Structures are given as C-alpha cells and as structure tokens.
Amino acid sequence: MNERGGDDERNGINRRTWLKALGVAGATGLAGCSGDDGGGSTGTGSTATATDGSELGTAEGTDAAVDELPEVGGTYRTIVSSPLATMNPLYNNEQGAADVASFALDLSYGFRPGTRFFPQLYDLTTDGGNVWVASLREGLQFGGDYGEVTAEDFVYQITQLHQSEWAATADASSWPSEVNVEQTGTYEFQIELPNVNPLYPETYDPLLYPVPKALVQPFVEEENAQGLEDNPELVELQYTEGGNLGAYTLEQWNRSSRLVFTRNEEYYLREADDVPDLFGNAPYFDRVEVQVAQEQSARLGALEAGQTDTAAVPPNRVTEFDGMDGVDVYQVPQPFNEVCVYNMRDNGWNAGPGNLFRKQKFRQGLGCAVDKQSLVRGVFRDYAQVQYTWQPPWSQWYPGDEEILQFGTGELYGPEAARSRIREAVSDTDYGYDGGQLLDPSGNQVELSLYHSAGQNTERNMGQYIAQEFADNAGIQVNLQAIDGVQFVNNYWQQQVPENPDQYEWSNGPYNAGPREVTGAKPWDMAIVFALNTYPLNPTTADVFFQRDSSYNPYGYYPSWNAKELFQEARAATSQEEIQPIFTEIFKRVAEDQPMGMLAFPADTIGYSSDIVGPAENFFSGWNSAAWYRDE
Amino acid sequence: MGLGWYIARRVAWSFVVTFIIVSVTWGLLTAAPNPEVQQAAQQAAMAGDNPAEAQDRVRQLRGLDRPLYEQYIGYMTNIYTLNWGWSDSRAQPVTEAVTEALYYTVQYSVPWTLLVVTLGPLVGLYSSANQYSWKDHLATGFAFFGYAIPNFFFGIILLLIFGVELGWIPITYNTDVPVFSVENAIQLAVPVFVLVTGSIGGIMRVSRNESSEYMNADFVKTARAKGVSTFRIYARHVLRPTMVPLSTTMVAQLLALFTGSSILVEVVFSIPGLGRLLFRAIVAQDTSVVLGTSLFFVFVATIGNLLQDLVYTVLDPRISFDER
Numbered sequence: 030m031n032e033r034g035g036d037d038e039r040n041g042i043n044r045r046t047w048l049k050a051l052g053v054a055g056a057t058g059l060a061g062c063s064g065d066d067g068g069g070s071t072g073t074g075s076t077a078t079a080t081d082g083s084e085l086g087t088a089e090g091t092d093a094a095v096d097e098l099p100e101v102g103g104t105y106r107t108i109v110s111s112p113l114a115t116m117n118p119l120y121n122n123e124q125g126a127a128d129v130a131s132f133a134l135d136l137s138y139g140f141r142p143g144t145r146f147f148p149q150l151y152d153l154t155t156d157g158g159n160v161w162v163a164s165l166r167e168g169l170q171f172g173g174d175y176g177e178v179t180a181e182d183f184v185y186q187i188t189q190l191h192q193s194e195w196a197a198t199a200d201a202s203s204w205p206s207e208v209n210v211e212q213t214g215t216y217e218f219q220i221e222l223p224n225v226n227p228l229y230p231e232t233y234d235p236l237l238y239p240v241p242k243a244l245v246q247p248f249v250e251e252e253n254a255q256g257l258e259d260n261p262e263l264v265e266l267q268y269t270e271g272g273n274l275g276a277y278t279l280e281q282w283n284r285s286s287r288l289v290f291t292r293n294e295e296y297y298l299r300e301a302d303d304v305p306d307l308f309g310n311a312p313y314f315d316r317v318e319v320q321v322a323q324e325q326s327a328r329l330g331a332l333e334a335g336q337t338d339t340a341a342v343p344p345n346r347v348t349e350f351d352g353m354d355g356v357d358v359y360q361v362p363q364p365f366n367e368v369c370v371y372n373m374r375d376n377g378w379n380a381g382p383g384n385l386f387r388k389q390k391f392r393q394g395l396g397c398a399v400d401k402q403s404l405v406r407g408v409f410r411d412y413a414q415v416q417y418t419w420q421p422p423w424s425q426w427y428p429g430d431e432e433i434l435q436f437g438t439g440e441l442y443g444p445e446a447a448r449s450r451i452r453e454a455v456s457d458t459d460y461g462y463d464g465g466q467l468l469d470p471s472g473n474q475v476e477l478s479l480y481h482s483a484g485q486n487t488e489r490n491m492g493q494y495i496a497q498e499f500a501d502n503a504g505i506q507v508n509l510q511a512i513d514g515v516q517f518v519n520n521y522w523q524q525q526v527p528e529n530p531d532q533y534e535w536s537n538g539p540y541n542a543g544p545r546e547v548t549g550a551k552p553w554d555m556a557i558v559f560a561l562n563t564y565p566l567n568p569t570t571a572d573v574f575f576q577r578d579s580s581y582n583p584y585g586y587y588p589s590w591n592a593k594e595l596f597q598e599a600r601a602a603t604s605q606e607e608i609q610p611i612f613t614e615i616f617k618r619v620a621e622d623q624p625m626g627m628l629a630f631p632a633d634t635i636g637y638s639s640d641i642v643g644p645a646e647n648f649f650s651g652w653n654s655a656a657w658y659r660d661e
Numbered sequence: 662m663g664l665g666w667y668i669a670r671r672v673a674w675s676f677v678v679t680f681i682i683v684s685v686t687w688g689l690l691t692a693a694p695n696p697e698v699q700q701a702a703q704q705a706a707m708a709g710d711n712p713a714e715a716q717d718r719v720r721q722l723r724g725l726d727r728p729l730y731e732q733y734i735g736y737m738t739n740i741y742t743l744n745w746g747w748s749d750s751r752a753q754p755v756t757e758a759v760t761e762a763l764y765y766t767v768q769y770s771v772p773w774t775l776l777v778v779t780l781g782p783l784v785g786l787y788s789s790a791n792q793y794s795w796k797d798h799l800a801t802g803f804a805f806f807g808y809a810i811p812n813f814f815f816g817i818i819l820l821l822i823f824g825v826e827l828g829w830i831p832i833t834y835n836t837d838v839p840v841f842s843v844e845n846a847i848q849l850a851v852p853v854f855v856l857v858t859g860s861i862g863g864i865m866r867v868s869r870n871e872s873s874e875y876m877n878a879d880f881v882k883t884a885r886a887k888g889v890s891t892f893r894i895y896a897r898h899v900l901r902p903t904m905v906p907l908s909t910t911m912v913a914q915l916l917a918l919f920t921g922s923s924i925l926v927e928v929v930f931s932i933p934g935l936g937r938l939l940f941r942a943i944v945a946q947d948t949s950v951v952l953g954t955s956l957f958f959v960f961v962a963t964i965g966n967l968l969q970d971l972v973y974t975v976l977d978p979r980i981s982f983d984e985r
Contacts, residue, residue, distance in 0.1 A: 110834065111941075112751070112941060113934075114749070114750045114751060114752060114945070115752040117752070137964065258752075259747060259752060264752040264753075283761070283836050283933060284751045284753065284758065284761065284933070285751075285761075285933030285934075285938060285941070286765075286834065286836045286931070286933035287835075287836055287837075288931075320833045320931065321931065321933070322833045322931040323928045323931065323937070324813075324817070324928050324929050324931070326817045326820065326821070326929075327817075327820060327832055327833060327929065327930070330820060330821060330824055330825040330832045331832040331833055333825050334824060334825045334828060334832055336831065336832050336833065337833075372976075450891055519808055
C-alpha cells in the first residue's frame, strides 16, 4: 500500500502491498504491533538492546548454531486493537488480520536481516531477471483432504483467480495479464515478466498464500466471487487444520474478542535444512492467544501487568515502559514517512490567485521553514529519523547525506533561507513580503489550511509545530483542521472521476482522475493525514508518487525532472549495481524538487515481555517469529 | 374489558410500530445511493468501460432492478425470518454476529439492570426518608458523582487501580470462563459497578423527589395513625406510587444501557458485546450489521414500552384499561 492513515484503519488504494511488506518483514506474527493507536510511531534513541547492527540488520549473527533447542511450553499472548474482518488469504487486505493469520499460514517467502531472501514455501531464482522460477518445498501439506501443495495450486490461483476479470482478489494488481505463469513440474512453476526486473521478489508481487485448487475450483467454474470471499474454509483458515503450513493451528475465533492458536507439531520448517537450527523444534509455545482490546489504556495496562507479552507503546510512554522490569521496548524501523502534502490541483492554494505550491522554489522555501531535527526531538521524542528524500537513511538505496539537499537543516533552515526562496518564487506575481508576513495581492496575510487526522495526538502536535514554523519562518498563517480519515479520503483526497474520462490526457482512477483541473469535492491546501510508503526494498514501486499520470497523484504533482524516464531506466536495469546510480539520481532529484514536505521516518515502538527471545530492532524483526521463545 | 384484552391490544400495537419502523428503514435505504453501484461505475470508468452498463449489471445482480413492491416484500420477509444478511466486516451472518454479541451484553446488563432497578428506588426512598440529613447528602453525593463522572473515564481509573496496580481483576475480558463462575463474576464486577453508578443517579433522584411528595401525604399520615409499621408504610404506601412515574425513566434507562453507556464500557473493558459490535460496524460502514443491531434496539424499545404500559396498570389499579 502506498499510504497509512493516522489510525488503525489503514486507508489506502493498495493495502495489500503494505500488508505483504509487513507480513514478511517488519511486524509479522508475534510482533503484534497492530495495537498502535497512531500515537505516532517512533526512532533513533536506543531502548532495548539491538540484536543486529543496523536498521536493516546484518547477514551475520542470525544463523548461529544453537547448542540446545529451547523448551516448548506456555502461552504467548498478544493484544491487538481491532477485531479481524476476515483471514481469507485471497481477499484480506488488512495488516492486522495478516499478522494474526501468519500464526497459522506462512506466506511463500520473506526477507531476513541483511535483505536476504528467505524461502518459506518456495524459492525464487532467475538467470536474467526476466523469467523467474519458483521451486516449491516438497512435503507441504494442506489440511483436510486437500493433500499436498503443488505448483498446480499456485498456478491455478494466479491464472484463474488473480488474473481473472471476475474474482477481484486482493492480489489482482500484482498479476497483470502480461505476466505469463506456467507450471513446469510438480513442484515448480515459472513466471515470465514483460520486462527484466532483478528486484522482482522485493516488489512482493510474487508473494502468495497457498490455497488448494480443489477448494476454489467450484467457485471458479461458477465465477462466484462472493461465495469465494465468504467461504468459511477460507475465512477461518479451516483448510489449514491438520496440515503443516503454519507454526500454529487456529483453534478458536471469537470475532470481537480473541483468537486462540495451538502448536502445530508438523510445522514444515522444522524439517527444512536451509533455515537456522533454531527452527528445529519450532514453534516453542503450546498456545498463542490474541486478545482484542480497543482501548489503549487497557492494552498498555495489560503489558504493564504482564497479562500480555506484547503491545504497541506510544512514543510519549516509551521511556516509562522501557524502564519497567518486565518490559523491553523495541524500535522497529518502518517504511512510512511523515509528509506535509501540498495540494497543487485547482482546489488547492485557497489563499489567493494562482497556486504557489506548483513552483519548485516556493516548495523549497517551505522546506526551509521547518526545523526537522527539532520536529523529531519534540514531537517524536527522538524515536524517528529526519527525512530529506524518498528513502530512509538506513535504506541501501539512500544516496548519502552529502549527495542531497537537506532542506530544514543547517543553512537550509531558517527565516532567511525560507523567505529568500519564496521571494524568488513570487517575484512574477502580486504576492510579496511585508514586515515578515507573506501577503496576497489584496494585502492580507496568506492563510493556508492544514488537515490532520482527528484524535491523533502526535499528528496534531506535528501540525501545530508546522503551523508555528511556517508563521515564524515563512510568514504564512496555517489553520489546523482535524478531520476523520475516511472523510478526508472521500471528500478531499480522491477526485471525482469524470463522466467522460476520455476528454482528459489521463484519468487513472480516484487518486488521479485527471490533470490538475480534476479535483476532489472540497478545497484543501495541505494535509498530514497520511504517511506514505517509501518502499525501501524496491524503490521502483515508489514511482507512483512522482508521475503526473500515475494511478496515485491526489496532490497533482508534476515533476520538474525526468521522473518517468529515470524510473524506467531503473526498471530496465539488469543488476543491482546498475540500479544504484539511477536511484541515487532519482533521490537527489526528489530532495531538490520537494514534491511535498518530507519530514520524518518514525519507527514503530513495540513493547515485549523481557523474557521473550526473538524480537530485534531492525526492519525485518519478526521474520523468524515461529522460532521465538520464552527464556524463563 | 379486562387486562387480557388490554395486553392483546398493546402487543398488536407493538407489532404495528415495529412494522412501521422497519418499513421506514427500508424506504430510507432504498432512497439512499447504493455504494456498490457507485463503486461499480467508478471501477468501470477507470477501466475504460461504460459506467452506466456496469451500474445496470450490479443492480441486476443485487435484485435492485425488480419492482419496488417486490423488493419491499423480499426485505420484510428477510427481516421477519431473521435473514438479516451478511456482515462484511466480520465475514459471518448478521444474526450470528448479533447473537454472539448479545451473549456477552446480557452477562453484564442483567445484573446491571437488576441492581439499578432495585437499588435506585430504594436509595431514593432512603434519602427521602432522611431528607436533609447527612445520610441524604451522602446518597445524593453518591448519585451525582456517578452521574457526573464519565463512565469510560471512571472505568479506566478502576481498571488501572484494580487491574494494573492491585492485580485483582483481569485487564482484558476473558471469553473462555463459564458464565456462572467466580472468574466471570470477578471480571464483570467492575464494569457492572461503573454502569450502576453511572445510571443509578437519575433513578435515585426521581425516586427521592417522588417519594418526598408522599412522605407527608394524607394516606401516609392515616397509615401512621393506624399504627402501620414504618417498613410497610415505605414499601406499600410510598414506594408503590413512586414507581409509577419511575417506570418511565427505567425504560429509557434500559435503552441507554444497550446503546450509549455500554459502548464505552465495552470498549474500556474489552467486552465483545452489542455496543462494540454496533460501534465497529458504524466505523467500518457495515450497513447490514448497523441495520441488524438497530433493529434489535427497536425491538427492545418496543418491548420496553409494552412492559412499561403493563407495569403502570399493575402498580396503579386506578389506571383504566378501557380508555387506553
């Protein structure tokens, strides 16, 4: 998914992508981070002892041989804030549900610290990046009478469901018709891409859940999408019971209250020889209990009282919880950034004639108005990293501080830096400065609206800080407006799809229904409602944010650099070495053009009982969650 | 015409009321734009297809192209045969969702209702009998405290004290324990206490004021003069007339119980009841569950009003059945 709302209800056009990213990397399984109230997420300070050397982790140290496997026993208890809607692997697009479902059903692959590919159900290999071969493990078993998992199940799922016109599965966008999939053996199938893509696994497009062909076939024959979506065998993962595809088996699901999983003695990774020894007797808990508690105080109270083993901790309480005897708080980097989005469409800039957001110099001026270091310190309590371009500093694709313009820091911060650029931007208009205030042609101070999610304290604080900085350094008055996330999507963020899309140069759906004259229902100037994904494993996916005619351009950004061409070059590259300089160029350009105010990368802060062994402070924490255990 | 005929008429009228409400709901739903149809048009436009054709297809699929009377009959049949549709936010039938939630709501709402209905009037009566004494002030203070402090806030405070600090109660509700067990009583004690303190105030105050009217009434003085015991005077001569207007308050209280207060308390104490079901369904725009839960409240309200009318006649024999 491209975006994440300020609350637990993730609002997005493609939540599945985000879901996949977390499902295999960040917050899977035992992480239980879905209890974040949007109290912000958090970053750089050190809380629990990191088990890896960096935010991406390192390749070393994760495969260490163990003398003695941990003892099996006890219950792992986690707590989430929202009940699950469904666990149907074909239709679920909620992160929380995917986290919970991962106890009972593994995804096909993941990534380990050091961005190393971790084959779970199948390995993915390629010679030239054009044809990828998926090689399944043998001996994978569905539950019930569905028998062994074979390549046929996956090929059928892709060709008959994801690539169909009627099923509308959550993965449909990952499998366009140009991708050709063929079974080449009982345990092998190949994926032929229309273009070379050396980072194909990192796109998470080939990521699948195993689903038996025999289960879905009747629905395929009748083209019954509703039946497929509501089928209890899929919704409740009944088809996994008795199989070996997950570390645990779902035993009980009370929709609004709790889920109980029991240990799966037959878990397939125990027999695998290409995984760390620790998987030898995994999993190490007899039971897993997932409790639903909507109220943050209850979740935190349960963590403090030892009634749960994990819960998300808001940044303002990290120090308190980390200081408790029985709790360690881990900072887990995540790919979403905090941005101040400028509306460059015709319903943006409601402070006077024109739309100054469309001018690069003006945006740079705004970039100089906000002190990002202070923002990270004051609002995110130092549990975040400053953002200058569309990659977190820990990403292997980050160009390096010296390569990019760091707006909002050092010489590129302050009233002079901001005003001089804004002055230049408005030199051909009737706007101008007088006494430190930016005045519109009528002589009134420029006033802009800034929307944030209602009820999100961190976001509101960030908005207040931006308003103060804009007033002090740019002479612009900002009016803060709280709004419900869904309302914002429906009335502001999405455009109204025109009756006749053909009349426009492009019309690419509700998030970019056309050029700047196509707008949402209501006017807005700036917003911090959503955090957007920077896709640190494969930034080619981020091209959607920087192209005027992409499927995601709610803010009407037209790049003043050759974004399309550069991203195409990155896509066509045949090796990672070839891609690196292209990404460096892209992220230099993004930093310079300031398509939006790029502010910070908050980390998730998750509290765990201190006797739980397994969580790590890197992006891939949770990749080995099936092998976590309690050190009594 | 006796009580039986009166009851029969009231029950019949209740059916008419629910029928009207359900019909109005259908009218509103039919008049509102259907999100599925809108979504289909939008998707078609995005894919370069004809939005009008896509809308027609969905209308046909959902039976929205049938004549209105057919749609109405189908809707009413489904409502009264408890076929309330499918919950998208829970992936289960709406009736199942409502039944599951009701199971937990009943567990705390029954003791809550019983305590409020019994304690409220009694405390009010006690307060009235000791008017302007320290006992009256204490009872009044208790009533106003419960009325004034927000339930969710009070709940969180008690949860932190008894759950986190003292460790006497579980912080999150455990659905595994048997209904009639000590564990269940322990975990429901605080939510019930919070709800009782929050709702007893109104009843207690009404009871106190109503009782005060009768404390020095002629028939009470007569009873005293005849040597009737104090307990009997309060129970038979004061409490009974007090309960007539009070029964109206109680029905309103019962409704508030199932909607307003219970949502917040269920959220705080993680009880998977009707309040949370409704709240979650509204947030998720799960129309079927919102409708199903609302219909449940409609039935509760209708039955509550019916009971109220019957209680009137039992409490005050002077109220005639014939004129009503």
